[in-house]
Amino acid sequence: MSEQDLFYLLALLRVEGVGDIMAKKLLSNFGTPEEIFKAKTNHIAAIDGVGSVLLKNLKDKTVFEKANRELEFINKNNIKVSFFKDEKYPERLKHCIDCPVLIFSAGNIHFNNKKIISIVGTRQITSYGIEFCKKLIEDLAPLDPIIVSGFAYGVDIVAHQLAIENGLQTIGVLAHGLNQIYPKAHKKYMAKMEENGGFITEFWSSANPDKENFVRRNRIVAGMSEATIVIESADRGGSLITANLANDYNRDVFAVPGRVTDKYSQGCNQLIKMQKANVITNAADLVYMLNWDIENKPKSVQKQLFVDLESEEQKIYDFLLKNGKELLDIIALQCEFPIYKISGILLNMELKGVIRPLPGKLFEAI
Structure with missing residues (x-):
């Protein structure tokens, strides 16, 4: 993340009413934190959850002064900053809906x-x-x-x-x-x-x-x-x-x-x-x-013959064959299924004998 992006992101997080979830929603719609401040009011108002109070708060210029002070502190003290989409951000934490947008370390x-x-x-x-x-x-x-x-x-x-x-x-x-x-x-x-x-x-x-x-x-x-x-x-x-x-x-x-x-x-x-x-x-x-x-033990994978899989099941099965055992929430994230749905699909696949559950909420292909 560039220093300019960090500055505007810090400013965004100082806007009253913008928490981690709202900040992610705004970033998803406008791409960069700077674009959020440049966006037209009617475009921001169209986002679910944005009301008149938040629209007014986004015009508060004091957030830039606060962001500048914090940026000076970060640079002066060699603080490392991780954005929730960065590779260096804790992997499991980024899968939590309310994870912090920024982590300082x-x-x-x-x-x-x-x-x-x-x-x-x-x-x-x-x-x-x-x-x-x-x-x-x-x-x-x-x-x-x-x-x-x-x-x-x-x-x-x-x-x-x-x-x-x-x-x-x-x-x-x-x-x-x-x-x-x-x-x-x-x-x-x-x-x-x-x-x-x-x-x-x-x-x-x-x-x-x-x-x-x-x-x-x-x-x-x-x-x-x-x-x-x-x-x-x-x-x-x-x-x-x-x-x-x-x-x-x-x-x-x-x-x-x-x-x-x-x-x-x-x-x-x-x-x-x-x-x-x-x-x-x-x-x-x-x-x-x-x-x-058993994490480092070799795994013998036997392909399942003559088993009819639904398209969603096949996607998960192919993913597990390629990646080995994985956590339930990683499977959901990588295969693009919501958590509430993935559990039922995995159960059906287990009954068909194509996957098996492991300790630690892991699953692997058989």
Whole structure:
């Protein structure tokens, strides 16, 4: 993205009433952010969801001053910016309808690793949670996953530290701009974090760590990860919000079970009881459910003879033959079918014996 496009996109995102979904809708209709500001009022008004208030706000010239200040901050501090259509944008996150249009990052982050998991939980982590997290990350280390969390007290910072100790890349998703760090007590971990991954955020340098920002931050933690693991949680808390968001995004969720009398196992036990999370007792559970243990094994593909496939089924079958096993949402995206429709098609294909489901919401051709 050119600096000019970034400037106008920053300005667009400062327009009151323009969130991520509306910004994507406007970009889809006008191509570039600059063209949105140049477009005739009647052309913008024709877009679904645009009302008189938004039309008026698009004429607010102060958004350009705000965009210029943020652009200066970005350039001065060598902040990396990822547009949601860029290759460097987290692949899974871009499939979420409410993903941020822009992500700002600092450090040494590489999103090309497909094994990305988020580890979340209470800020009052117990010795039980610490020991489980330690063993989990040590056992997963040979598979080289990226560990994502929120850089908060408790489970978050323990997961980040253990990732670094085991030579893994780790990413802290922040609920504020990159001009500060919260909590301030964790400033001492910043250098190691940036050496072994870094920080990402959707928030500008003017944003403070307000309560509502943490809820918004959680959708990034859930959306960019293949799976979310809740180590410990009380019956309420941000980690349960993250788990619910991960379910909404069709991601795998795991929870560590605990005694029913333990305060910080109540949230995990509830997730399991409500079938919103798989039980995880060790790294092997995760490896099996995400299909990591057979990821690199050669697959023998036997073509199905004398099976009549509908045109939609044939398209999916050909895609899986060419690409191997794939996630449900990737199949939907690449084959251009809505999620609500793809599930039924895949079920019919499974009944016909031409595909099979795998752990981790994956499918492959037989």
